[in-house]
Amino acid sequence: MSEENVYDKAHELARTIRSSEEWKALAKTWEDVDKNPEHRRYIEQFRELSMELQALQMQGKDPSQEKGEEWNRLLQKIQSDSTLSKYLESERRFGQLMADINRIVSGPVEELYKNSRGK
Template sequence: MNIYDKAHELARELKNSEEFQEYKKLNAEVMQNEKHKEMIEDFRAKVIDFQLKNYGKDDQNPEELEKIQTLQNALMMNSEISKFLIAELRFSQMFEDINKIIVESIKLDE
C-alpha cells in the first residue's frame, strides 16, 4: 500500500469517526436555523479578526478578548449551539492531535 492509499484510508477513518459524525449531524441541525447560523458565523468572524489582529503579539487587547468571551458564553447558553460548538471542538481536537502525531514523526532533526 502506498502513502496515498494510507492518506485516503485515514480520511475515510476521520469521516467515519464518531466525532466527525456527531459534528456533521449537529452542523446540519444548527445551520438550518438562520438565527443560529448568523450567530455562529458572526462569532467565528470576530474570533478570526481578533486572532489576525493579535498574531505574534505578546499583549492582546483585553477588551476585545472579553467581548469574544462574553459572546461565546452567550452562545453556550443556547443548548443547540452549545452542543454544536462542543462537537466542533472535539473533532478539531482529534484532527489537531492527528496532525501533531504526523508532524512529530517526520522531524528532520531526529
C-alpha cells in the first residue's frame, strides 16, 4: 500500500467519523450548549478542572479536598441540567468511539513491539 493511499484512508476515516451517530449527537448537543453562555462556561470549567485533576493523578498526587468538592459541584450542576447532561453523555460516547478507533489503528505498532520482544 502506498503512503498516499494510507493518507487517503485516513481522510476516508475522518469522513466516516463525521457521518457517525456519535459525531452527529456530539455536534448537536454542543450546538445546544454553545447557544447558552452559562452552559458553555460550566462545560469549559468542568473540562479545565477535569484536566487539572487528571494531571495531578498522573503525577501521583492527590487533588486538594477543595478541588474535589469543586469538581463534584460542577458535575452535579451539569447532571441536573438536561442540555448539559446530554452533552456530557454524547462526549463520553464519542470519546469511547475515538478510543476504540485509536486502539484499532495502533494495532500494527503494538504487534511490532510484541513480536520484537519474543526474539
